[in-house]
Amino acid sequence: MEENKLNENLVLDLNEIKNFVFEEIEQNDKTHDNEITETYGLNDDGKKELISQVVHEVKGTDFSEKETIRYDMIKTFISMLDAVEIDTSTAPMSFGQRVVLNTMLNYGLIKEIKGNG
Secondary structure (H helix, E strand, C coil), X not given: CCCCCCCCCEEECHXXXXXXXXXXXXXXCXXXXXXXXXXXXXXXXXXXXXXXXXXXXXXCCCHHHHHHHHHHXXXXXXXXXXXXXXXXXXXXXXXXXXXXXXXXXXXXXXXECCCCC
């Protein structure tokens, strides 16, 4: 991109955005799993009684929260870029707009297409 002028041939790469928002979840990842092991024995009266209990709990990342955060972030990025003028010499981009544009370019969420001329 030239200084003070945005490239007019930039597009959002919807596949990359989808991949960014909905990261692949490995088959072995679990969000929550409990395993309870109980040991019983007989007390002095000959009645069954719980002697010990072991609880093994596995908690993974809540992927729906992560996806929501990433979706909201992309929505915010796009709304920030919506306010950018094509000719930035008349209305310079703010620091936040430059960071958003550079971040989206760096992650491949925006790509350049070949011009018509």
